[in-house]
Amino acid sequence: xxxxxxxLVGIVFGLALTKGEAISWYRIQEMFHFQSFHMxxxxxxAVPVAALSLWIIRKLQLHSADGQLIxxxxxxxxxxxxxxxxxxxxxxxxxxxxxxxxxxxxxxxxLVTIITFVSALAGTxxxxxxxxxxxx
Numbered sequence: 001x002x003x004x005x006x007x008l009v010g011i012v013f014g015l016a017l018t019k020g021e022a023i024s025w026y027r028i029q030e031m032f033h034f035q036s037f038h039m040x041x042x043x044x045x046a047v048p049v050a051a052l053s054l055w056i057i058r059k060l061q062l063h064s065a066d067g068q069l070i071x072x073x074x075x076x077x078x079x080x081x082x083x084x085x086x087x088x089x090x091x092x093x094x095x096x097x098x099x100x101x102x103x104x105x106x107x108x109x110x111l112v113t114i115i116t117f118v119s120a121l122a123g124t125x126x127x128x129x130x131x132x133x134x135x136x
Contacts, residue, residue, distance in 0.1 A: 014104040023104045025096030032093045080134070095119075 021027045030036035057070050064070055092098045095116040105113040
């Protein structure tokens with residue numbers, strides 16, 4: 001019951017992704033083929049909203065639900081960002097899903113997405129195992 005509010009926010013977010021067609025494999029393919037502005041419009045709305053939200057959080061020094069100060073540390077550039085971004089992008093283009101909409105796609109009944117979901121979990125697990133051995 002304590003985490004019900006988080007589940008409700010997740011459900012509303014999933015509904016927004018679904019109704020906005022952000023979970024549609026076809027919309028994502030249109031984006032990667034530069035055939036539609038739809039997904040770019042979503043991103044061009046989300047980025048300023050996130051930037052403004054982070055600015056407000058920092059300016060007002062807001063606290064999390066458990067009372068800790070919310071901190072968004074600046075992350076330095078790392079040479080693994082480029083190959084990691086390429087792998088992420090190719091995976092996104094191939095599967096039609098990035099990690100956020102995976103849950104909504106499964107919830108919407110796109111059962112083939114379960115393969116992508118399990119693969120994302122496996123990739124995260126492999127990275128966690130190999131991360132200590134990777135160059136920093």
